[in-house]
Amino acid sequence: MKQIALILIAACAISARAGGLESLETFVKTVKSGKAEFSQVVTSPAKEGQVARNKVSSGSFEFARPSRFKFVYKKPFEQTIVADGQTLWLFDVDLNQVTARKQSAALGSTPAALIAAAPDLKALQADFALADAPDKDGLQWVQGTPKAKDSQLQQVRVGFKQDQLAVLEILDSFGQRSVLSFVGFQPNAALDAGAFTFKPPVGADVVRQ
Numbered sequence: 784m785k786q787i788a789l790i791l792i793a794a795c796a797i798s799a800r801a802g803g804l805e806s807l808e809t810f811v812k813t814v815k816s817g818k819a820e821f822s823q824v825v826t827s828p829a830k831e832g833q834v835a836r837n838k839v840s841s842g843s844f845e846f847a848r849p850s851r852f853k854f855v856y857k858k859p860f861e862q863t864i865v866a867d868g869q870t871l872w873l874f875d876v877d878l879n880q881v882t883a884r885k886q887s888a889a890l891g892s893t894p895a896a897l898i899a900a901a902p903d904l905k906a907l908q909a910d911f912a913l914a915d916a917p918d919k920d921g922l923q924w925v926q927g928t929p930k931a932k933d934s935q936l937q938q939v940r941v942g943f944k945q946d947q948l949a950v951l952e953i954l955d956s957f958g959q960r961s962v963l964s965f966v967g968f969q970p971n972a973a974l975d976a977g978a979f980t981f982k983p984p985v986g987a988d989v990v991r992q
Contacts, residue, residue: 802915803925806943808904818845819948819968828958844965845972850886851979865981872981881983884992894927894939894953916940922949 822841829835840859846852849868856862861876871889873882907913910931916924922942929936935956942950947968953961983989 803923803941803943804904804913804915806923807907807913807925807941811903811907814970816845816847816972816974817948817968817970818843818972818974819965820844821963821965823961823963826960826962845974845978847974847979853979863981865979867979867981870981872983874981874983874987878988879984879986880988880990882990882992883983894936894941894951911939 820841820843822839825838825840827836827838840856842854842856842858844852844854850866851868852864852866854862854864856864863872863874863876865872865874866886866889869886871884871886874880875882904913907927911927911929913925913927916926918924920942922944924940924942927939927941929939937954937956937958939954940950940952941948942952947970948965949968950965951961951963953963955961
């Protein structure tokens with residue numbers, strides 16, 4: 784779960800008729816904050832003689848430029864992921880454990896850069912090879928391939944519909960596919976001032992990497 788958490792997040796669209804790449808460019812320029820609910824399905828590669836296994840979870844997501852975001856997983860297990868601009872925090876409620884990493888080292892060529900860090904398309908293209916992908920399921924898609932050779936990702940695809948972030952697909956270096964479906968995306972939403980402030984709970988085990 785922690786590995787998945789570190790590579791999460793993507794982008795949103797502004798023009799339903801535009802291609803995915805154009806929508807991404809407009810989004811980066813004009814959308815400064817946002818929030819939505821999401822469901823996530825993670826499919827692991829099938830082992831010999833076995834069928835592929837799916838893990839389903841759900842929660843909420845919000846972000847604010849520059850470089851701040853939060854995922855709150857509510858089901859089936861509680862986990863909170865917060866990027867406050869300096870540190871990336873992962874809190875596993877069941878384990879009562881907090882993992883802290885320097886944010887600049889943790890993000891890099893990840894989907895998080897698409898919505899939370901990059902100021903424009905040029906900055907994104909420094910880390911990703913970006914291209915329009917064919918329309919599918921009524922969505923406009925953009926595809927990103929990390930340029931870093933040591934990336935944990937193989938590919939990221941983001942689908943847009945009617946000015947809203949709709950779907951994020953992540954294929955990692957182990958062949959594991961994560962699909963996040965977003966509901967009720969609110970662009971430029973007003974967020975609580977302390978939304979991205981995280982303090983480890985008293986008694987929690989804190990691991991700094």
